[in-house]
Amino acid sequence: MDGIWIFAERQEQTLELLNPGRSLADMMGVKLAAFAADGGLAPEYIAHGADEVFVLPPLLPGQPLESYVAVLADEARKRTPGVFLIGATPRGKEIAARLAARLNTGLCSGCTGLHLRDGSNVLEMERLMFGGKAVQKVLCSARPQMATVLPGTFEPAVCLPDRKGVVVEVHSASSSEVRIVSRSARHREGADVTEAKIIVCVGRGVESEEHMERVRELARVVGGEIACTRPIAEECQWLPEEVYLGISGKRVKPDLYIGLGVSGQIQHVAGIRESKVIFAVNRDENAPIFDAADYGIVGDMCRVVPLLIDELGRLLKV
Amino acid sequence: MLNIITCFKWVIDEADIKADAATRKLLFGRAGYKISAYDRHAIEEAVRFQEQHGASVAAVTVAPPSAKKCLKDALSRGPDSACFVNDPSFLDLDPSQTSSILAAAVRGRIKFDLIICGEGSDDLYAQQVGPALAERLGIPCATCVSKLTYAEDEKHIIAERRLDDGMETVLVPLPALVSVLPGINTPRIPTLKEVLGAAKKEIFNVALEELGDIPGPYLKTVEVVAAAMDRRGIRFSADEEGVRSAVNALFKEGVLSQGVL
Numbered sequence: 132m133d134g135i136w137i138f139a140e141r142q143e144q145t146l147e148l149l150n151p152g153r154s155l156a157d158m159m160g161v162k163l164a165a166f167a168a169d170g171g172l173a174p175e176y177i178a179h180g181a182d183e184v185f186v187l188p189p190l191l192p193g194q195p196l197e198s199y200v201a202v203l204a205d206e207a208r209k210r211t212p213g214v215f216l217i218g219a220t221p222r223g224k225e226i227a228a229r230l231a232a233r234l235n236t237g238l239c240s241g242c243t244g245l246h247l248r249d250g251s252n253v254l255e256m257e258r259l260m261f262g263g264k265a266v267q268k269v270l271c272s273a274r275p276q277m278a279t280v281l282p283g284t285f286e287p288a289v290c291l292p293d294r295k296g297v298v299v300e301v302h303s304a305s306s307s308e309v310r311i312v313s314r315s316a317r318h319r320e321g322a323d324v325t326e327a328k329i330i331v332c333v334g335r336g337v338e339s340e341e342h343m344e345r346v347r348e349l350a351r352v353v354g355g356e357i358a359c360t361r362p363i364a365e366e367c368q369w370l371p372e373e374v375y376l377g378i379s380g381k382r383v384k385p386d387l388y389i390g391l392g393v394s395g396q397i398q399h400v401a402g403i404r405e406s407k408v409i410f411a412v413n414r415d416e417n418a419p420i421f422d423a424a425d426y427g428i429v430g431d432m433c434r435v436v437p438l439l440i441d442e443l444g445r446l447l448k449v
Numbered sequence: 450m451l452n453i454i455t456c457f458k459w460v461i462d463e464a465d466i467k468a469d470a471a472t473r474k475l476l477f478g479r480a481g482y483k484i485s486a487y488d489r490h491a492i493e494e495a496v497r498f499q500e501q502h503g504a505s506v507a508a509v510t511v512a513p514p515s516a517k518k519c520l521k522d523a524l525s526r527g528p529d530s531a532c533f534v535n536d537p538s539f540l541d542l543d544p545s546q547t548s549s550i551l552a553a554a555v556r557g558r559i560k561f562d563l564i565i566c567g568e569g570s571d572d573l574y575a576q577q578v579g580p581a582l583a584e585r586l587g588i589p590c591a592t593c594v595s596k597l598t599y600a601e602d603e604k605h606i607i608a609e610r611r612l613d614d615g616m617e618t619v620l621v622p623l624p625a626l627v628s629v630l631p632g633i634n635t636p637r638i639p640t641l642k643e644v645l646g647a648a649k650k651e652i653f654n655v656a657l658e659e660l661g662d663i664p665g666p667y668l669k670t671v672e673v674v675a676a677a678m679d680r681r682g683i684r685f686s687a688d689e690e691g692v693r694s695a696v697n698a699l700f701k702e703g704v705l706s707q708g709v710l
């Protein structure tokens with residue numbers, strides 16, 4: 132029972148997971164292995180800390196990524212890893228849940244922190260619960276100890292171009308009764324909110340789409356990106372889904388978060404709690420966002436936002 | 450006729466949970482319980498199938514006997530019957546136990562073609578029970594479903610999955626399990642007639658002794674504390690002077706700077 136394993140849907144997530152993976156492998160004195168759907172990525176994964184790269188067989192036409200569950204389960208039974216970390220993307224989460232059920236082990240979902248218990252090979256895994264109101268720490272009694280780790284939780288692993296590693300071809304067959312009929316890629320509008328230094332976030336208190344013009348103006352003045360709460364993306368559909376923040380959406384760490392008409396439901400706050408400074412404008416003085424904010428103004432958006440634009444514009448000379 | 454199972458969880462209302470700032474202890478006080486919000490969309494989707502395709506819908510939950518009132522709540526939302534898998538030990542279960550208990554309760558006891566689950570639960574939000582249940586029952590599954598269609602007389606469903614890189618439409622042969630996103634529908638609010646009608650619907654109880662061996666738990670919770678939230682909480686007025694002070698405070702924090710553009 133040893134070895135740290137990593138599987139993620141995309142290359143950048145694999146590089147992130149190799150970072151904690153490498154530290155754990157060194158502390159536990161075991162090997163670090165990463166899965167790659169494309170053998171061409173093996174040298175990069177090795178340079179970023181992998182001792183072994185398992186190259187997965189190509190998927191058949193129409194097979195979804197989840198078809199790898201059978202392959203990963205076969206390999207895990209054969210090679211008995213001690214820890215298995217999986218990138219917490221939508222597909223990654225399904226794969227991990229099904230794999231944990233097949234392997235009869237525990238899975239810490241949406242893990243935000245990993246530590247070894249002193250002098251042991253037992254992982255203490257942190258995650259949020261109660262919509263982000265609480266932090267839960269769990270231990271897994273079976274092996275492998277599994278966790279899905281949210282993208283962006285760790286910095287990518289350090290690259291050492293001279294590192295050596297082994298490439299292993301995996302031959303188990305992928306299988307799936309689910310068949311892909313069609314796919315459409317999402318066109319990203321604007322920049323990635325998780326990279327933004329300043330975020331202007333729109334909540335339900337922004338009552339009509341016409342007010343979005345003002346919001347955009349404020350974002351332009353401060354040089355920020357626009358994000359929103361889940362209902363604004365899903366129900367109102369004023370903004371694309373990839374910019375809603377929260378426990379089920381993007382989790383961000385900007386220098387400044389400006390919440391406009393955001394009530395501050397805990398599920399949303401869970402996605403912004405790492406912000407350096409939180410500033411909120413809301414008409415309701417009892418809105419929970421004020422408990423989560425450094426600075427707040429209780430007032431009507433239509434009045435406050437133009438004043439903010441003027442004042443910020445004057446000082447920033449925009 | 451299509452037989453549908455919809456799974457739901459009776460959870461503590463997280464909005465009622467308070468925290469002691471000094472000790473970071475959670476205070477549950479008089480916190481109420483509710484059907485997990487994500488699961489209301491699962492129930493609604495099942496009921497939509499009931500209306501459009503004449504499906505029969507059974508709502509299933511795993512809980513301690515004290516959660517009994519969740520049944521009436523669930524039944525008032527439209528399912529034909531409820532299955533209450535209960536035991537005093539069914540408290541703070543880990544997702545592997547919940548999925549094993551559900552699988553044992555459903556297998557050979559409830560006829561189904563389709564199982565509909567929510568995206569996750571309001572309390573744990575582990576998002577595991579749906580796909581893990583599908584594995585334990587040996588049926589295919591699709592998660593993150595934002596649209597579900599079924600052509601009668603065909604033994605499959607078409608599910609549109611909303612993923613982080615786009616949409617994926619999949620064909621899933623029945624019997625199958627799907628977990629649905631909140632955007633899939635708007636759950637109806639039960640009318641008084643529906644609330645009263647719920648009392649007349651059929652409820653099956655399943656006891657621990659009838660389930661056979663349930664493995665796990667595999668996860669042990671060693672600590673739960675309130676998430677730290679040390680914020681200054683300074684307020685300014687909504688007039689010009691207040692806005693000026695607020696903007697000044699942001700400049701002093703060094704999070705705004707001249708010439709950012």
